[in-house]
Amino acid sequence: MSAPGLNVIGCGRAARTLAAIWQRTAVLETIAILNRSAASAVAAAGFVGAGKAVSDLSQMAAAEFWMIGVGDDRISGVADALAASGLLRPGDIVFHLSGAHGSDKLASCRDAGARCASLHPAHSFADPGRSLSAIAGCRCVVEGDNTAIDALRPLVMALEAVLLEIDPAQKIVYHAGMVFASNYVVALLGDALTAVGAAGIPESEAAELLRPLLLGSAANALEYGVEDALTGPIARGDTTLVAAQLDALERILPGVAARYRALGLAASAIARRADGADLEALARIEALLGRERG
Ligand SMILES: NC(=O)c1ccc[n+]([C@@H]2O[C@H](COP(=O)([O-])OP(=O)(O)OC[C@H]3O[C@@H](n4cnc5c(N)ncnc54)[C@H](OP(=O)(O)O)[C@@H]3O)[C@@H](O)[C@H]2O)c1
Structure with missing residues (x-):
């Protein structure tokens, strides 16, 4: 047939x-x-x-x-x-x-x-x-x-x-999740490549530099949950480092700095839910990230 x-x-x-x-x-x-x-x-x-x-x-x-x-x-x-x-x-x-x-x-x-x-x-x-x-x-x-x-x-x-x-009524919100997981990850990677490029890393090295971080973080978040997968200065409550990084980006890459602020606030919201979160340090980081440049 x-x-x-x-x-x-x-x-x-x-x-x-x-x-x-x-x-x-x-x-x-x-x-x-x-x-x-x-x-x-x-x-x-x-x-x-x-x-x-x-x-x-x-x-x-x-x-x-x-x-x-x-x-x-x-x-x-x-x-x-x-x-x-x-x-x-x-x-x-x-x-x-x-x-x-x-x-x-x-x-x-x-x-x-x-x-x-x-x-x-x-x-x-x-x-x-x-x-x-x-x-x-x-x-x-x-x-x-x-x-x-x-x-x-x-x-x-x-x-x-x-x-x-x-449920068809939920497709538009479902698709927003797809946009974050697919399109916005690509957009985010664009910022990562811009930042390492501005730091003088040759383009030929950038992909291999970022690959294990990107794939490892994604795998960890999906396997262990976002709270346990989040590492780095915001998860550690390192206000001084975040302030210095934001200042550098505002000077060199202001467009990237705007997204660093927005995603930093999202990362801080996750860090708050992690075991042993330093809520005072996270509040200082959130104030820093949310503050308009003076
Ligand atoms: N791309 C993805 O990763 C992906 C993933 C999941 C779902 N989707 C969905 O799949 C659908 C298509 O996306 P896509 O990325 O495959 O798009 P695409 O590569 O741009 O293909 C669209 C195709 O539609 C043809 N077309 C446009 N208007 C037409 C018309 N009036 N009559 C006949 N053919 C017409 C185009 O013809 P020409 O080639 O002649 O321009 C083109 O071949 C969308 O609904 C999208 O949301 C896409």
């Missing part, structure tokens, strides 16, 4: 990775791919290893599964166009990949008889080639119609991922 068909509208970094894995594991057969540009659809079909690159919705045929992998702001518009196309059959599964939005963005497809869901792989698809194997073990956070969620279960299994259901 042949695998159910998959049409992809918006086959960018995330969608092409998923489609390629489903194609390789033979759980779905990619039929057609529609992107904004024809060249991009051809490239996506090449990556997936299947699927006809098309340049308009009218060139697509029926499929059991429709994956909408466009950026979040475009999901509703694409869903409306799909619902109006007459291509959907009752019971077809339509899903998008946004972490922030629920399947209500697909309301027009639901009204057209499709079963709808959102499926958010908690994975960063910066490099789809790498994601093909790196996605294994990630959580896929889903919500939507029960029939659609059940239809997505074997797809999640084929990714070697784990399905986790969520």
